Amino acid sequence: xxxxxxxxxxxxxxxxxxxxxxxxxxxxxxxxxxxxxxxxxxxxxxxxxxxxxxxxxxxxxxxxxxxxxxxxxxxxxxxxxxxxxxxxxxxxxxxxxxxxxxxxxxxxxxxxxxxxxxxxxxxxxxxxxxxxxxxxxxxxxxxxxxxxxxxxxxxxxxxxxxxxxxxxxxxxxxxxxxxxxxxxxxxxxxxxxxxxxxxxxxxxxxxxxxxxxxxxxxxxxxxxxxxxxxxxxxxxxxxxxxxxxxxxxxxxxxxxxxxxxxxxxxxxxxxxxxxxxxxxxxxxxxxxxxxxxxxxxxxxxxxxxxxxxxxxxxxxxxxxxxxxxxxxxxxxxxxxxxxxxxxxxxxxxxxxxxxxxxxxxxxxxxxxxx
Ligand SMILES: [Fe+2]
Numbered sequence: 001x002x003x004x005x006x007x008x009x010x011x012x013x014x015x016x017x018x019x020x021x022x023x024x025x026x027x028x029x030x031x032x033x034x035x036x037x038x039x040x041x042x043x044x045x046x047x048x049x050x051x052x053x054x055x056x057x058x059x060x061x062x063x064x065x066x067x068x069x070x071x072x073x074x075x076x077x078x079x080x081x082x083x084x085x086x087x088x089x090x091x092x093x094x095x096x097x098x099x100x101x102x103x104x105x106x107x108x109x110x111x112x113x114x115x116x117x118x119x120x121x122x123x124x125x126x127x128x129x130x131x132x133x134x135x136x137x138x139x140x141x142x143x144x145x146x147x148x149x150x151x152x153x154x155x156x157x158x159x160x161x162x163x164x165x166x167x168x169x170x171x172x173x174x175x176x177x178x179x180x181x182x183x184x185x186x187x188x189x190x191x192x193x194x195x196x197x198x199x200x201x202x203x204x205x206x207x208x209x210x211x212x213x214x215x216x217x218x219x220x221x222x223x224x225x226x227x228x229x230x231x232x233x234x235x236x237x238x239x240x241x242x243x244x245x246x247x248x249x250x251x252x253x254x255x256x257x258x259x260x261x262x263x264x265x266x267x268x269x270x271x272x273x274x275x276x277x278x279x280x281x282x283x284x285x286x287x288x289x290x291x292x293x294x295x296x297x298x299x300x301x302x303x304x305x306x307x308x309x310x311x312x313x314x315x316x317x318x319x320x321x322x323x324x325x326x327x328x329x330x331x332x333x334x335x336x337x338x339x340x341x342x343x344x345x346x347x348x349x350x351x352x353x354x355x356x357x358x359x360x361x362x363x364x365x366x367x368x369x370x
Contacts, residue, residue, distance in 0.1 A: 001086055003068060005061045012061050012068070014089055025056045028070060031088065032078040083367045099132050100222040102308045109136040113319070118154045124360035127155065127353060134327040135217055135320065141204065143316035148204040148344045151319060156352030159198055161191070162252050169203070169343040182336045187218045187303040187328035190347075192245040192273040193254040198347035201322045201329070205314035210341040213334030215320065218309045220272035220328050223302045224261045227295075234295035239263050241292055244280040245273065260299060271325035276300055303328050314343065325350075 002015045003023075012028065013020045030049050039046055052074070059071040068080045109129040117123045130136040141151060148166055152158045158165055190201050203215075227235040238260040247254040262270040281292060302308055311332070314320060322329055324347075334341055360366075 001089065003063070003082055003085060005063055005068075009060050009062065010058050012058065012070070014086075016089065016093075025058050025072065026052060026054065028058070028080070029056055029072055029074075029076065031080070031085075032076060034076065034078050037076075087367055097132060098134070098221065100225060101133060101219050102222055103306060103310050105310060108310075109133045111136060111138050113138045113141040113317075118356065118360070121360070121364050121366075123155075124357060124364065124366060127357035127360070130321055130323070130353075131357070134219055134221070134323040138319040138321070139315075139317065141317050141319045143206050145206055145344065148202060148319070148346055151204070152202055152346050152348050155321075155356050156200070156348035159347045159349055161194065161198070161347065162249075162254075166344050166346040169345055170341070182213075182334050184333040185330045186276065186300065187216060187309060187330045188275045188277075189220070189273055189328055190275075190324050191247070191254075192258060192275050193247045193256050193278065195256050196349075197256070197258075197271075197273070198324055199350035200348045200353055201324045201345060202348065203314070203320045203322075203329075203343050203345045205316050205318045205320075205343050207316055207340050207342040208314055209339035211335040211338040212332050213341045214311050214313045214332045216304075216309050216311050216330040216332070217322070218303045218328040218330075219326065220261075220274070220303065221269045221326050223299065223308055224269055224272060226302065226308075227261075227299065231295070231298065233291065234298055235261070237288075237292050237295045238299060241284070242282065243273070244282065245275055245278055246280065247278060260296065269326075272328070274300065274303060274328055304330070323350075 004013050004015075004020075005011070006013065012023045014023060015021075026049075029052060030045075033043070037046060038044065057073045059073050060069075061071070062069045063082070066082050068082055068085065069077070070080070071077045109126075109132070111117075111122070111126050111129075114122065117126065126136060126138065138151075141147060146166070149158055189197075191198055224235070224238075227238065239262070240259065242257045242259055244255060244257050258271075258273050260274060261272050264270045276296075281289065281296075284292065309330075320329075
């Protein structure tokens, strides 16, 4: 992507989508950050952009090294840092730099924890990789109970649920959820019955000397892309039929609807939902349901297959962070009579984690990545 000025110096262009697109004078004028036009502390506009003259033009534009100087016909003169402007234009392109993976993944996004990492570049790298892969693992965190909350607040804001601020993944006699039993759990996303669905799940391993109890992860977007290529009709059904997901306990009834694979308007992947223990398919014609059940079964099979699923044992001190809109997780069964398995979990929303990533990016003047 490149920014250039026309010969007459009255038009500014950016090469985008293999075309030269003229930057509208108002688009640029709204982004002027001169003193007096923006509030010093908040960076918010001190004027209503609707009041700008819609016939506003560029009187003169000039690029000098990394700066674009612009003089508008309303007398305002300003300069833009080219890198910042390109960054702003980049935000209009929805293609996030994600990396689809399967069980042959090399270079898993593993990091070593350092107390002050979320005040420096390492914190940015960690979050950037997390968004690229849909998960990451931080090793060597203190294997202490409740440390997870301290950690979660370093990268975002904890989202409490009816399970509390955090939940203990430990087998109990009368469990309220299958997670709290020693049974295996097939690949799933968490809590699709909530509004909104929690964006990020964090699991912290406090103790794990049990027999079995390996964690599993699957890139739901990679499976979705595979279906799109190999089983178009199934993909169509999974992206269009809305499922009801529900959680019911003595005093709680939660319910939400959504597609197994949800798409953005431009057809790109938005999120996956899979929770085969608490999903309810709507009434459809028998033929359609026949097809849907086949599609769902294949999706579940692929998500739990050797081709797509990775498996590893969490060690005490490991912090696993998962994008609950993309990555499915599960675990193998474990023996309650040998050793102890104790994980603690909590949720945070995407906006707070993205905010942290963007904050660190700005702090260290990093351009061109997510
Ligand atoms: Fe789960």
